Amino acid sequence: MALERSDVTNIADLARLAIAEDNIGQYQEELSSILALVEQMNAVNTDGVQPLAHPTDAVQRLRADVVTEENHREKYMANAPAQENGLFLVPKVVE
């Protein structure tokens, strides 16, 4: 499927990716060619085929509901780009 410029900006928006106006054309071309490759899947009939979610069809394990993590707050916060009083700082969200 060939994408329109508006598709590219819409996808970038959904993916929360800022892309430069000048690059939209290139993305349009590249993403369209990748989708054309992907659409080779349509050549095969998969009616009734069970989708494969896990290669060995394993299922999720359950564990006892007990605390396993210790408190490493300071260590975890050390990578924060901006913080104050142990909280992550972001631009104002609520006016």
Added chain:
Amino acid sequence: MALHNLTLTQISKGLEAGDFTSVEITQHFLNRIKQFDQGENGINSFITVMEESALADAKVADERRAAGNATAWTGVPFAHKDIFCTDGTLTTCGSKMLSNFVPPYDATVVENMKREGAVCLGKTNMDEFAMGSSNESSYFGAVKNPWNFDTIPGGSSGGSAAAVAARLVPAATGTDTGGSIRQPSALCGLTGLKPTYGRCSRWGMIAYASSLDQAGPMARTAEDAAMMLNVMASFDTKDSTSIEQDVPDYTATLNDDIAGKVIGLPKEFFPESLNGDMKQAMMNAIAEFEKLGCTVKEISLPSTDLAIPAYYVVAPAECSANLSRMDGVRFGYRCEDAKDVEDLYKRSRGEGFGDEVKRRIMIGTYALSTGFYDAYYVKAQQIRRLIKNDFVKAFNEVDFIMGPVTPSPAFKAGEKSGDPVEMYMEDKFTLSCNLAGLPGMSIPAGLVNGLPVGLQIMGDYWSEAAMLNAAHKFQQATDFHHAAPQGIE
């Protein structure tokens, strides 16, 4: 023999015999990294060299040995791909996004190696977030193939492959989502193994496509790969897709007889279009297995051609979800002067991710968006089932499946970086293993145009020991794996 020409197994034995100490051999490899990897004309296979901690770890390992508590790995140097989180040591995943990220914990694979007293020399270069087949998408610069500095080392574990091939380290960890252990191993002349999905823990291994990602060893010989998988593999409750299955001693069965084993050659892996020299190299290698008593049988894996389209839905879809955690809030790169939170997310991600990563996030976002999920993701998962069924049927008749790892030897840097789809074709023989979750391996199979090529060995689920056994017997009878790049002695 110069210390750096020793294999992992020989180093382990040398330490045991007291021929050298861990501090001595660690210093020797660190010197080689300085000499050949760094500077403008260096190979650039390392993003971070851990000189200080490596020497400290080596000293501790020597003390442990003196105290009589050494294991096969105690004091043995190696490197980790920079996708594995290392507590207190920069872990970038080849991205500007994580160029300042110091993990607060160790990956399980890292922990497993530490427990044995192995000495990590550093973190190796890679394609950004493991997306690439040439190591050209790394934010930290391309890696040179030690066999010819004008060619690419393969990817995404290109730094690990180049470092081992250049004898800067005797072995390194890698990860393989679509061929990222096998393809660089092939192009750099190494023995690399992608285990069965669920064999090695994914905990702390930065996720690309969670249903495909698997860690494995990259070394010079099958014997070394076995020694490494012994420690990398484990059942881990912290990885929900880890499989509870005992880890055998992969070195114990290396010398078993392989006479009578049946090798399947899928006709889809030997198309008319396959380069004649490549085909000849494969047939020469397969003839060696026949000399060892194996028989060869032509088979068909009819869904092989669907692996590329299915992969380029599944992997981007999963990466778009996995990489959504990189938003400039809790860790990693943050843009300057965000005007609101939306702007913070978008510009941090737009500036922090490289082109290939953005392309895959966008393809994945599109494939998972409302109205397209069934046509893309479900369809691709159905095709995975067909690919798996092909293999299940084949393994009823054969013990191993063999073919080329790549369509050709290493290509020139820059040759394919302008066309993503052409780059994707590089992985056409490796993707189906990942989609089916099967183990796959690359072993050196000689040179084409002076560059190494790899023979791929695929086995049934959990047959790593048998694959390593076959590869080891092959390497006992041949010397392809002894070939080394020139000029870096």
